[in-house]
Amino acid sequence: xxxxxxxxxxxxxxxxxxxxxxxxxxxxxxxxxxxxxxxxxxxxxxxxxxxxxxxxxxxxxxxxxxxxxxxxxxxxxxxxxxxxxxxxxxxxxxxxxxxxxxxxxxxxxxxxxxxxxxxxxxxxxxxxxxxxxxxxxxxxxxxxxxxxxxxxxxxxxxxxxxxxxxxxxxxxxxxxxxxxxxxxxxxxxxxxxxxxxxxxxxxxxxxxxx
Numbered sequence: 242x243x244x245x246x247x248x249x250x251x252x253x254x255x256x257x258x259x260x261x262x263x264x265x266x267x268x269x270x271x272x273x274x275x276x277x278x279x280x281x282x283x284x285x286x287x288x289x290x291x292x293x294x295x296x297x298x299x300x301x302x303x304x305x306x307x308x309x310x311x312x313x314x315x316x317x318x319x320x321x322x323x324x325x326x327x328x329x330x331x332x333x334x335x336x337x338x339x340x341x342x343x344x345x346x347x348x349x350x351x352x353x354x355x356x357x358x359x360x361x362x363x364x365x366x367x368x369x370x371x372x373x374x375x376x377x378x379x380x381x382x383x384x385x386x387x388x389x390x391x392x393x394x395x396x397x398x399x400x401x402x403x404x405x406x407x408x409x410x411x412x413x414x415x416x417x418x419x420x421x422x423x424x425x426x427x428x429x430x431x432x433x434x435x436x437x438x439x440x441x442x443x444x445x446x447x448x449x450x451x
Contacts, residue, residue, distance in 0.1 A: 247321050248320060248321055248347065248348060248349050249349065249370070249444070249447055249448060250321070250350075250353070250370075251350060251353065251368065251369065251370045252353050252354075252358050252364075252365070252370070252371045252372065253352070253354045253355075253358075253374060254354075254356060254357070254358045254371070254372070254374070254416070255373050255374035255430065256356060256375070256376065256378075256381050256412050256416050256417075257356055257385050258376070258380070258381035258382060258383070258388070259376040259380075259381050259430050260376060260430015260432060261355075262281075263430055264372070264374055264430050264437060264440070265279065265281075265354045267437055268352060268441060269352070272441060272444060272445065272448070275348070276348055276350055277348050277350045277351075277352050278347060278351045278352065279345070279352045279354075280328060280351065280353045280354075281353075282308060282353065282355025282356070282357065283355060285309045285310065285312055285313045285328075285331075286302065286308055286329075286338070287308065287309050288338040289336060290338070292337075297335075298336065300336070301411065302403075303356065303357075303407045303410075303411035303412070303415075304411055305357050305360055308355075309329075310357075310364055313353070313364065314363055314364055314367065317351055317364075317367050318367070320347050320348075320351050323347045325344060325345060325346045326344075326345050327344055327345070328345055329342060329343075349451065353368070356412075357416065357419070359423065360415050360419045365422055370424055370425070370444070371423045371425070372424065372426075372427060373419070373420045373423035373425070373427070374427050375426055375427065375429075375430075376429055376430055382404060385404065427440070
């Protein structure tokens, strides 16, 4: 696909359960998925095939080291150069990568979403617009609990233990400090229709300018 100019690269960060994915899907729906290359950071969790399931369960998935961010950076740079990429597909029930990959074609907008995308300088420098989705900690936990039980087959105890041992400490150490790098901070995420409308309108304007 030939792009007349470099794509607009948007980053959506925020704590787990804040509504990042809701906002991202709203942007995809309202601007058009055919105009957006969507790269979720959690697709880039490292492959753990050589580890037992018990060992995989001990990984801190809220720490930057759990993600292959260098590969994400390579993929963004390739898309900016109008080259298609094959992104990983992560199996959240087996805690490792699936053998499958997903082909992503170049598009006028590259949309990247993840809790830790503003913590890495090299990645942060690739974003033209940085959005941080914020929400109260209790709301984030309830949303995460429901998602992990329904979508990922987790037990209540395992979600609570992970939240207390890794999610909350990593939020305090990595996610919360990265908020200062955002251009826009949205409370309540995708449920904040006024803020969502403003982001979509701004992206449409930037897209038209290009």
